[in-house]
Amino acid sequence: MAEVLVLTYSGQVSIPTSLEVASVERFSSFNDILTVLFKRGNIETEINHATVVVLDDGKPSSSSLSKLDGLSFEDKQIILTQFFSHIHPIILALSLLEEQAKNVNKAIKVIDAFIGQRIVRVESWTGTGKKNIDDYSETTIPSSVPVLLNEFPLDSTVNTMQSILSRSTGTSPFKLGHLQLLFLILVEEIDFLSLLSNTSQAHLAKLCHLVGHWSFPANELSNDDLVYCAYLILHYALQFQNTTNTDLHIPTKNELLCLLFLVRDCYRCGSPFHNFRHAVDVLQACFHYVVRLDCLPIFKQFEVNVKLDECGFLNSTRRTYDVVELAALPIKISYKYLTPIELLGLLVAALGHDVGHPGVTNAFMIKYNSPICQIYNGRSVLENYHTAVFTSKILSVGWPSILNQKTDEDNETIKNLIISSILATDMAEHFEYIDRLNKFDYANSNHPQRAKLILALLIKCADISNVTRPLRVSSQWAVTLSREFDEIAKLEERISSSSTPANEHEEVRYNKVPLKLEDILDANPMIHKGQIFFINTFAEKLFNNVVKLLPELQYTCNIISENKEFWLARD
Incomplete structure (x- = not known):
């Protein structure tokens, strides 16, 4: 009704x-x-x-x-x-x-x-x-x-995916300008911070600390909390942009929050795994990478110990600071790997890398000849869709100036870097990137494709960073991913069935993923099977090769190894 x-x-x-x-x-x-x-x-x-x-x-x-x-x-x-x-x-x-x-x-x-x-x-x-x-x-x-x-x-x-794509990419310049005007009216008329369910200083300060943990507890945060976490990250990165010789518009706090509300609503919250929570988790992983790579300064709430239990801050038993923004420490940064505008492009790409994800795989889209599959000829179907909707429906309306910015070195537009970074998350291209890494000249810091490759590798690592998180957090993500695979199986059964399923009108409901590791394991006794397979097949090879180029990320390999030992012991 x-x-x-x-x-x-x-x-x-x-x-x-x-x-x-x-x-x-x-x-x-x-x-x-x-x-x-x-x-x-x-x-x-x-x-x-x-x-x-x-x-x-x-x-x-x-x-x-x-x-x-x-x-x-x-x-x-x-x-x-x-x-x-x-x-x-x-x-x-x-x-x-x-x-x-x-x-x-x-x-x-x-x-x-x-x-x-x-x-x-x-x-x-x-x-x-x-x-x-x-x-x-x-x-x-x-x-x-x-x-x-x-x-x-x-x-x-x-x-549908097809109608959203058609409306997003079929906008005339005149209508686009009108949409941009309506966006600005929204910003002017609505106080987006006040729309969050908890804006107390203590709560927002707690979120600052949680953003600083590698054991980022995304599955314990509300969608409102995740909006503010995304705001903290992007706002922090924007402070270090050099806009002297560019026309990059630095969004106000309310503009940025409005944009994040629009991004959140373009994700499908019904998808157990590929939802706004996953997007912010990938954004937070990329953020930690660029901080550890000395592309952004460490902030006061940054936790160097990657294994520190975040539940103390989550449950408010640890002391928090009063500030509700990330506070940079007075440390000089080198930008050894990425320029400020390149790392901003990476963070923006991470935020929108799965916009509109339907909760199925490319293989499913191809197998059942979906309309979107036909548009993209079966190649990186979902990734092409995400880039088109994110750049045309969201960024072109809410932050158009970022798309035309160019890098300092090779004059590449940030729009192209965002697109190439999102396309890199296609797992069908996974082994191709590992092959490119193996052939890469690590000693040549002036390689023309160096920054583009680093961006692609960082977002790829962040996209599958679940297995590199401390075990409790990693296990929660494994549960949500298994739920999504179960949905795909149910959908395939429905499509292939000649009769209408008896439970067609029953809504799918999920209990909240348990907080404690022992409860997760009790409720999901076979969870280790998928974790071992994924680590062995995809994650271990990627991260082991990446740290050759980016040794500052060695901690990810260390945690993968420990997690793998734990899962093997349960096999």
């Missing part, structure tokens, strides 16, 4: 009794609707129903006029479809609500059929099922609800 959000400037409005919805919320300002929608990103439950947004098409009183309320109906519609596609909004004018109730009910039923259950959502999102919302004929489900209804201007689609 759908929910209804009603924006009315003229007081109470009656909802037609024929409208088949579960709940109704009324708002007197567009700001309040957007605030509610942004806050929902902290509730890590994937949307499994339609959201009807009814917008007053009249004018608000001048005394209560904000810039967001002063926008036209069409601009409000653009904001909802551009930044909140994950809620599958049915948007219509208040003046049409009564006469179009029947058609709205039709739209709700169509949407519910495609997103009512987790496995069905993945099938719909990837376009691999027997019914594809992006296909259109007179006898099948049409490409969008407006075509189905065809009676009034209802802007609503069951958003």
Whole structure:
């Protein structure tokens, strides 16, 4: 059943009794609707129903006029479809609500059929099922609800990878400029820090310390906490950018937080592993790498001991500082491996490297001939998708100046470095990168592709850094990854079955991953099998070769070895 959000400037409005919805919320300002929608990103439950947004098409009183309320109906519609596609909004004018109730009910039923259950959502999102919302004929489900209804201007689609990609990359320069303007209005009108669920000084100071730990407890943090952790990292890196001779725009705190909210909402929180939590974990790993490589100065909250138990800070039993930002120590840095703009490109790439990940593999996308697979000819399907959506839907709108920045040495654009870095995370290219490492001239510090290779290697290492984290943290990630593989198996069973599964309408629910290692092992007695396989096949070779080029990262190899011994002892 759908929910209804009603924006009315003229007081109470009656909802037609024929409208088949579960709940109704009324708002007197567009700001309040957007605030509610942004806050929902902290509730890590994937949307499994339609959201009807009814917008007053009249004018608000001048005394209560904000810039967001002063926008036209069409601009409000653009904001909802551009930044909140994950809620599958049915948007219509208040003046049409009564006469179009029947058609709205039709739209709700169509949407519910495609997103009512987790496995069905993945099938719909990837376009691999027997019914594809992006296909259109007179006898099948049409490409969008407006075509189905065809009676009034209802802007609503069951958003899929294909439709998101089409809207993200098919934007004209004029519309892109308009989207950038709407983004700036969001920044001006909404205080994004206030949207976080816990903004106490003690809590934000604790997050500063957790960012400083190699045993970063991402699975113990809320989505709001992760937004602030990502903010801390990017804000810190931006302090060391030399903007004297560039046009790089340094985002304000609110701009950066707004951008991070948009990134978070582009990740699918229903995916057990490939979600915003994984993105921030990879970002934090890259951040530690560049600090240890002397590309950024050590900060006060940085923990040198990579094995120190972070649970003391997590449970507030250790002393924390009062500062709510990362405090740099007065240490001179060498930039031996990367320039400031290159390392910024790496961190930005890490943040967006899995945007819109559907929770399946490239092999799955290719096997079932998904529409996205056809677009990218079966080569790095997901990685190409992530780069396109991240650069076109998010960065081009919220931070366009970073894309055109160029490196100091080889005049490469940061956009190209972001793209090449994300493409490097394709595991199908894993052994090719190891081969390139083996042939690399380590003594030649002026190698023209040196920085590009280092960026690719760092994000690759960060992407699979779970097995290099201390054992408790590493085990938590192993559990979430196994859950995602289980979902893929269920989806394959559904696709290959000639009959409708008996449990088709049962929602997939997961208990929180246990905190303690012994509880994780008790609940997942076979977890060591996958860990041994992955370490032996992929991780060990990559990290052992990387430390030849970047010896400062030797600690990752040491932890892999210890973890591997632990898992072998359980085999």
